[in-house]
Amino acid sequence: MSGPDPTLLLAVHGTRDPRGTAVAHGLARRVAALGGMPVRLGFADVLAPDVGEVAGAITGPVVVVPAFLAAGYHVRVDIPAQLARAGRADARVTEALGSDPRLVATAARRLRRAGYRPGDAVVLAAAGSSDPAARAEVADAADRLARELFAPVRVGYIATGAPTVADAVAGLRAAGHRRVAVGSWLLAPGLFHTRLSGSGADAVAAPLCPDDAVADAVVARFRAAVLPAAV
CATH class of the missing domain: 3.40.50.1400 (Rossmann fold)
Incomplete structure (x- = not known):
């Protein structure tokens, strides 16, 4: 310019x-x-x-x-x-x-501060979207977070899409994981993040900001x- x-x-x-x-x-x-x-x-x-x-x-x-x-x-x-x-x-x-790698690293830091332990399974909680391309971007973030943590990471949606965060947590427990942590794929606090406290997880990470x-x-x-x- x-x-x-x-x-x-x-x-x-x-x-x-x-x-x-x-x-x-x-x-x-x-x-x-x-x-x-x-x-x-x-x-x-x-x-x-x-x-x-x-x-x-x-x-x-x-x-x-x-x-x-x-x-x-x-x-x-x-x-x-x-x-x-x-x-x-x-x-x-x-x-x-x-897609910026700094944000996945931030999500991992937030999880550790919230009480994530090595060996925990993780649900990456996103707001959700009806757009399949946007959902694919969230799935990619979950894959990158799994590599960062060396842990299984599933996506859970708060508002739009399936599975919900609570269903994803329950699914990981049913698969044999004793502890499940929820990572926040949200930038700021608000209604969506507040809903995560009822997900049944052992630890819930804070939003990415600040x-x-x-x-x-x-x-x-x-x-x-x-x-x-x-x-």
């Missing part, structure tokens, strides 16, 4: 839980501190301003980094539609964050969009 420096527009889902909103603002501040670029925050759903409204108020080029762990409906449809309505279809939208690794992943997405030849 030439001309004015681009602004990083951090696109988050949005939640009515004030803890989750505080985490989103904290992530935006940390990204700005680590990357040294202007950073704005927009919401894909639930809260305002939406991504397009924020982009429309920015002068100069915009790079939207979706703070999502898979490229489901919000990333593929909602965010581009919001940008188009605001007259900012020129904004560059990067990939979602889930963690500098997540901010690093956002900065890396931005820099790859701005200077692809240098990354």
Whole structure:
């Protein structure tokens, strides 16, 4: 990109839980501190301003980094539609964050802090999606986490998709695993993470944020969009 420096527009889902909103603002501040670029925050759903409204108020080029762990409906449809309505279809939208290896490493750290023990089976808890491509991305994350932990990892869904987290936990117990831990494939606290306490697991990991690794992943997405030849 030439001309004015681009602004990083951090696109988050949005939640009515004030803890989750505080985490989103904290992530935006940390990204700005680590990357040294202007950073704005927009919401894909639930809260305002939406991504397009924020982009429309920015002068100069915009790079939207979706703070999502898979490229489901919000990333593929909602965010581009919001940008188009605001007259900012020129904004560059990067990939979602889930394929960045730093996030799987963060999920493993969160599990260990929650009480995961070597030998435990693991359920990776994701929000869920009706999009098969997004579900495939979560399955890939589970495979990578299994290699990180040297442990069996199954996917469980909180809102959309099967098996549910509780069913995945029960399935691992039925397969002979005495202890089952739930890893969180969620960025921030909120209703979805709260539901995990009723999954029947022996340990439930915290969401991925706050963690500098997540901010690093956002900065890396931005820099790859701005200077692809240098990354």
